[in-house]
Amino acid sequence: MFAEPIKEDLHSCLKCAMCQPVCPTYRVTRMERNAPRGRVQMVKKYLEGDLSLSGGLHDALMTCILCEACSEACPSGVRLDRVFENIRMELYEKFGVGLAKKALFAALKHPLLLRLGAGMGRLGQRAFIAPLNLGWKMGNIPLNRLGRFNSTSFRRQIGEVVPAVGKRVARVVYFTGCATDLINEHVGRAVVDVLTRLGIEVVIPQDQVCCSVPVFLSGARKEALPNIEKNLEVLDRSDADAIVVDCATCGGGLKKHIPYLMEDLGLETDRARRVAAKVRDVSQLISEMMDKLPLASASSGRTVAVTYHDPCHMVRSMKVSKEPRTVLAALPDIRLTEMEGAGECCGGAGSFQFEHAELSAGVTSLKKQNIRATGAQLVATGCPGCMLTLSGNLYEESDPLVVHTIELVAQRIKKE
């Protein structure tokens, strides 16, 4: 149930509303039910017995994106994200989730089911070309912009160990996440290419499973435990210098949310903290070894304007924002141009964009404006979720292409 130490935070809310302007959903509706202060006070009143665990409470709390901007803005240090994660567990236990999400949870928990689902999805995409081009949408995203499934699992394609190129200077465990494993194999290949060229041996545990962030952030905290335990077992190895991720959500989960979840549930957190301490975004590793990166030489005059979008789970959960910029700025033929509000949520937030399409569209439209205002030809980011949302919503001819930071790095190193 609701963790006692987090209840204490509710007494520190000054009701000052400094969280309001940073909240993406409040910006869209301008209603307290979609603002952090309103939500926190509802939770407080529920715990004090003045509100019940009602549909209204469910609505207010489930329309929160969990972007963590409010926690960062709070002058009195209320950990709003943890308040919301705790109350969602109670809401989940009372209301459950819809059928689609149930199916998704089941798939994320069982690797075989997940791969089967991906396989069926791939067949579906091949068989039903017509609706893809009819402009049908899932949430706000046209079906033909959803991305194609990999032909086979990336992890299987690549195997357990990829040796360093040349002298080995380090060994990392690569937590690929489901997105790279099943959809974005090009991102996975880029990670492996770049890291091995830096002299890093990349170990890809074949028995890693979904990080389960989508499951436990929906409130199903206990149901996520088998996946969490499995991953901690796989990842807690003393022979690895780091655990590298290419997905901000997996990274944020391992680095922050999983230790907190276990703490809230009164579980042993030693192993989770050991793992968390080693988790690094791929851009962090690269930025530390920039001088060793065999970059291609600049071709004269053909620079591309790139703007960088900070995924919520990267900039706030993992506290990584400088490194991807450092890496991008050092690449040849790239001019990095900052957008306004780079750290603001893109409105995707996984299933949020499908469950709350209208609200999500409002949040996304601000992001789109800011991206377009830069005139950049590429948007780089470090989260497959954001990539899906951004590429799914930026489909005008003049819109920039969306790429993972690591793809740009891989394209700009010298060929072996």
Add this chain to the structure above:
Amino acid sequence: MHESVKKELAAIVGPERATSRPEDLVAYSLDPHIEEHRPDLVLFAVTTEEVSAIMKVAFREEIPVTPRGSGTNLAGEVVPIMGGIVLALSRMDRILEIDPRNRIARVQPGVINYRFQQEVAKHGLMYAPHPSSWKVATIGGNVGTNSGGPRTLKYGVTRDYLLGLTAVLANGDVLKTGGKAIKNVTGYDLTRLICGSEGTLAVVTEITVRLIPKPKASRTIMANFPLLEDSSDAVAAIIGAGIVPSGLELMDKVVISAVEADARLGLPTDVEAILLVEVDGDPEGLDLQVRTIERILMENHSSRVLVSRTPEEADKLWTARRNAVSVMARLRPNTSLEDATVPVSNLTEMIRKTVEIGRKNNVQIGVLAHAGDGNLHPLVLFDQRDKDEVRRVEAATEEIFREALALGGTLSGEHGIGRAKARFLPMELDEVAMEVTKCIKKSVDPKGILNPGKFV
């Protein structure tokens, strides 16, 4: 409230913008003040016509109406203490006109101060009223509370920039005051009467403001003072030298120690005060002003003076002040930010008394001040669940008010009276002033439905 009336009211704005869900009523039962009360209905109006239609029904049925912007006000102004309707104007957030030639703008009440500043800055202009909550607070709320902020010494308060209002009266009539002309002495100054009335006289639905050229540059100077008295003398001497700083902020020993313990900025913890002075204007003139200020600060026994050379350095100097409130707030669960204000010559005495009052009542108090206009911000720390402590806080707060009045000051420099200070009002307003206040209220809101339970 009768269900049929609720339905009638909801029909004015439509079901999407009307709610009586208990969760929403909770969210609109509060502001930063300690007291809370649920309304019966929350309506989100987006036009003057809607507001007027709502007021007509409320007037007929004698239902209390509490207008509200972002709810950042600090004296309980928007807590619907008698229930009824919370009339949220947050969605009425369009900037209607920016006229750089006449240097005026027209906005709806729900426009956020910060966003407005960004827009007028594109024309090289500035909207001077700049409360510390500017990133959150609405212009409508600024008008309702006559917001000030750290720049008031040089630039004045919200009231000084208002040219005209559209406001809906208690009976639903639409009142238009002022206009676009910078000079206007026709009739009573109804614009400025409504400003600062905390929603007790009318619901403001459109605001015409005056803009000024944006200063081209600014410089910041930080000075440490081992003795509080010296910092006040320095403030007087700076103003005496004909310089009007755009910011003149003071932090006392308690605040300095808390900020230093939190952030290790290298602040001296053995001084009684730190002054931050900001001057703005043309870059050429600033150098001379900065040199003069530096000299005055040294002459008044500042132990160290730091001058910013770049905006980045200035930003660094402001870090401590910027973090002060949140650092203090993190020390204890609850914080109340008071705003007793005294004539500037009595600032030192008021700070000394405030510290003494805190000690006497065993209450933690740190003092920030807009030193240039004698506006203190005692930060009172406590835990709301500790009844005895709450009682001591209340006693200390009352003593601070009494002391401010005894020193020729006022209950409130910028936060307003609202609910928090309503019972102290007779300490400052005599019988005649109270009577005139009540007469004004009665003449425009005879049924007393606009924000009842507050200062009138």
